[in-house]
Amino acid sequence: MKNFTSINDVNNVQDLLQKALEIKQNPFGYKSFGENKTLGLIFLNPSLRTRLSSQKAGQNLGMNVMVMNMGQEGWQLELEDGSIMDSGAQEHIKDAAAVISQYCDIIGVRSFATLKDREFDYKEEFFNKFIGGANVPLISLESATLHPLQSFADLITIEEQKKVKRPKVVLTWAPHPKALPQAVANSFAQWMSKADVDLTITHPVGYELSEEFTNGVEISHNHDEALKNADFVYAKNWSSYSNYGLVSNDNSDWQITKEKMSLTNNGKFMHCLPIRRNVVASDEVLDSPNSLILEQANNRTFAAQTILLEMLRNEK
Ligand code: CP
Numbered sequence: 001m002k003n004f005t006s007i008n009d010v011n012n013v014q015d016l017l018q019k020a021l022e023i024k025q026n027p028f029g030y031k032s033f034g035e036n037k038t039l040g041l042i043f044l045n046p047s048l049r050t051r052l053s054s055q056k057a058g059q060n061l062g063m064n065v066m067v068m069n070m071g072q073e074g075w076q077l078e079l080e081d082g083s084i085m086d087s088g089a090q091e092h093i094k095d096a097a098a099v100i101s102q103y104c105d106i107i108g109v110r111s112f113a114t115l116k117d118r119e120f121d122y123k124e125e126f127f128n129k130f131i132g133g134a135n136v137p138l139i140s141l142e143s144a145t146l147h148p149l150q151s152f153a154d155l156i157t158i159e160e161q162k163k164v165k166r167p168k169v170v171l172t173w174a175p176h177p178k179a180l181p182q183a184v185a186n187s188f189a190q191w192m193s194k195a196d197v198d199l200t201i202t203h204p205v206g207y208e209l210s211e212e213f214t215n216g217v218e219i220s221h222n223h224d225e226a227l228k229n230a231d232f233v234y235a236k237n238w239s240s241y242s243n244y245g246l247v248s249n250d251n252s253d254w255q256i257t258k259e260k261m262s263l264t265n266n267g268k269f270m271h272c273l274p275i276r277r278n279v280v281a282s283d284e285v286l287d288s289p290n291s292l293i294l295e296q297a298n299n300r301t302f303a304a305q306t307i308l309l310e311m312l313r314n315e316k
Contacts (some may be wrong), residue, residue, distance in 0.1 A: 001310040005127060005140040006148050006190065013155075013194050020156050020299075020306040027060045027305065033312040034063035040104035041141065044071040044111040049273060049297050050141045050149065054108055057304035061312065066104065079129050093126075097133030106311050107134060110141035113181040115245030121145060121181075122210065137311045139304075145210075147183045150272050151191035152303035157296045158197065158232055161268055166196050167231035168265070172223065173203030174280040175252050176237035179245050184272050185238045186213040193217060202226035204251050210241050223254055230264040232292075235271050235281055256281040261290065268292050 001009055010016050023029070039058035041051060051067060058065040068074060077096055078089035085092065100107055109130055113121040121144035131138050140148055158169065171188055185201075190213050192199040200218045201209070208219070220226040227233060235256045240246045255278075261267060269281065269291045277283055285291060 001137070001307070001314060003131060003138045004148060004307045004311070005124070005131075005138070005143060006146050006187070007151070007194060009148075013191075016152070016306060016310075017155060017159055019309070020152070020302045021159070023305050023309070024156075024299075024302040027302070030309050030312075031060070031062040033309060034058065034061035037062075037105040037312060038064045038066060038103060039106050039108065039308065040100055041065065041067045041108045042100065042110070043067070043069050043141070044109075045142075047110060047141070049300050050110060053297070053300035054139075054141060054149070054304045056301050057308055060301070060305055061308055063105075063308070079125060093129045094133035097130045098135065101133075101135040104136060106137050106139060106308060108139040108141045109143075111143060113144040113183065113245075115179055115181060115239060118241070118244040122212075137314075139307055139311075142183055144181065145183055146187040146190070147272070148187055148191070149300065149303050149307065150184055151187040152307070153296055153299035154188060154234070154270065154272070155191050155195055156299040156303060157270065157292055158195070160299075161292060161295070162231065164231065166198060168229055169197045169199050169232045169234065170226055170230040170264075170267075171199065171201045171234045171236065172226065172256065173207050173251075173254060174235040174237050174256060175250065175254050176247075176276060176280060179239035179247050180237050182209055182238040182241055185209055185236050188234060188236070189213045189217060197232075200226050200230075204249075204254065206240055206243065206248050207238065208242060209238070223260070224263055227260055227263040227267075230267040233261065233264060233267050233269050235269070237280060252279075255279065256285050258282060258284045258288075261285055261288075266290065270296060273297055
């Protein structure tokens with residue numbers, strides 16, 4: 001695996017899933033693979049889970065780990081080739097990526113969507129420019145359009161928790177006071193489309209995701225109907241794709257409550273976190289025995305460790 005920016009970088013999803021479950025049973029079993037190797041984690045945006053789970057994953061493999069909050073502590077990056085850098089940005093992305101590559105054997109990068117320029121975001125301009133300048137493998141810690149480490153952890157969680165061979169999984173839009181990227185939802189749809197699950201996506205009219213990620217997936221605007229008999233309910237807010245980055249109305253009735261969960265097949269509740277309690281989902285749901293939010297966060301370590309191990313193995 002050269003880079004990990006989406007599920008398209010994975011040869012065999014089932015094999016990857018089995019490897020993650022094996023690693024979870026024996027987290028220090030591959031400690032020699034990362035000896036004298038350095039993982040660099042570069043964040044242009046805030047993080048709790050991604051930062052700490054990726055750091056732990058690298059350490060479990062025996063790697064040295066360096067973390068930089070580039071958005072706060074680094075130079076502002078210029079992305080345009082040939083630009084005359086006489087205003088805001090102090091450093092070109094190709095110089096930064098090449099320099100970080102000298103210090104690190106694998107680089108993880110987080111750079112969220114602008115939510116202002118859809119073409120820029122959906123062409124993954126930032127990641128592609130960074131990869132263009134880097135000389136070592138790159139792992140996405142969430143890009144403008146995708147969050148593959150989160151989706152891989154979600155797949156692990158569903159595999160561990162499912163009670164039927166092919167569970168019904170519902171990805172539901174949920175309310176939120178601020179405009180959020182579509183990355184988690186896009187990525188979840190992409191991974192679930194390759195998993196042994198029946199996926200339904202439900203959202204209010206106006207919150208359609210890019211067809212690039214939802215092609216062939218059942219989509220419903222009837223929230224209650226979609227939730228019926230669900231084995232897993234994955235809640236996530238996203239802003240509009242068509243009216244890019246905008247939040248059109250309140251839709252507070254889309255909050256996941258105990259009443260909404262009662263429509264399901266004693267379904268499990270999932271969310272990637274962080275979550276705004278009693279906005280996206282009620283305390284009752286989040287603190288219920290059917291909530292998998294902590295299991296998902298825990299599996300972030302083993303998702304990251306599996307991807308890192310794949311990359312380290314390539315080098316051996
Ligand atoms: N789920 C997730 O990516 O969490 P952080 O933004 O805290 O890393």
